[in-house]
Amino acid sequence: MTFYYGSGSPFAWKVWMTLEHKQLRYEWKRLQFDAKELKSEAFLSINPRGKVPALVDEEVTVYESNAIVEYLEERYPERSVLGAGNAHRARCRRIAAEADHYLYPLQRELYVQTLFRPADKGRDEAAIAKAHESILHELAHWQSSLAADPYFGGEEPLLPDYAAFPILRGLARVDEREPAHGLGERTPPWLRAYLARMEALEITQKTWPPHWKA
Numbered sequence: 001m002t003f004y005y006g007s008g009s010p011f012a013w014k015v016w017m018t019l020e021h022k023q024l025r026y027e028w029k030r031l032q033f034d035a036k037e038l039k040s041e042a043f044l045s046i047n048p049r050g051k052v053p054a055l056v057d058e059e060v061t062v063y064e065s066n067a068i069v070e071y072l073e074e075r076y077p078e079r080s081v082l083g084a085g086n087a088h089r090a091r092c093r094r095i096a097a098e099a100d101h102y103l104y105p106l107q108r109e110l111y112v113q114t115l116f117r118p119a120d121k122g123r124d125e126a127a128i129a130k131a132h133e134s135i136l137h138e139l140a141h142w143q144s145s146l147a148a149d150p151y152f153g154g155e156e157p158l159l160p161d162y163a164a165f166p167i168l169r170g171l172a173r174v175d176e177r178e179p180a181h182g183l184g185e186r187t188p189p190w191l192r193a194y195l196a197r198m199e200a201l202e203i204t205q206k207t208w209p210p211h212w213k214a
């Protein structure tokens with residue numbers, strides 16, 4: 001099995017955590033965003049959209065992170081990332097979908113206004129403040145989903161954690177890189193505790209984005 005990965009992509013991180021959770025054997029190929037490797041003829045034959053993640057498992061080629069996770073869950077059902085019981089599995093899928101559809105666009109907007117913005121363009125403080133407000137408003141939903149559990153998956157980390165944590169940790173990275181905007185000071189204590197809990201996991205350590213280590 002070959003897993004095509006890009007460092008910093010929350011979608012690729014979700015799949016990587018899923019592969020590790022299931023303790024599968026795979027070959028890991030890191031593609032560079034800036035070297036146009038994603039748009040090479042070879043990779044476009046795997047994912048015509050030229051995006052990571054993608055997975056090739058013998059004769060099966062899958063792209064789109066959720067399709068990959070579902071494929072892995074069906075093909076290798078041991079050590080499920082959805083847990084047991086219809087209600088619990090539906091809840092896990094719901095939270096993972098919320099991460100993609102509600103949390104990610106807000107994280108993306110913050111990145112566009114900060115880390116992705118060319119230095120010579122300066123910073124649009126009003127747009128950053130607006131992005132922070134939207135994120136803090138959205139985080140209220142996440143606090144209620146977590147409730148008193150240690151993980152979005154409940155007692156153990158599962159798919160909703162592998163979907164949400166990479167995005168939530170991406171928010172913290174903006175604050176680490178550009179602390180002057182003050183997002184860190186506004187990070188709620190429950191989220192700080194959750195991030196610390198997730199960061200301590202072996203799966204997280206093993207899959208930490210390589211370019212974040214530099």
Ligand SMILES: N[C@@H](CCC(=O)N[C@@H](CS)C(=O)NCC(=O)O)C(=O)O
Nearest residue numbers: 009010011050051052053064065066
């Ligand atoms: N919906 C896709 C999103 C994949 C995606 O947007 N990947 C980004 C990195 S986060 C990418 O490869 N972008 C490169 C490009 O568009 O050129 C999924 O869930 O896999």
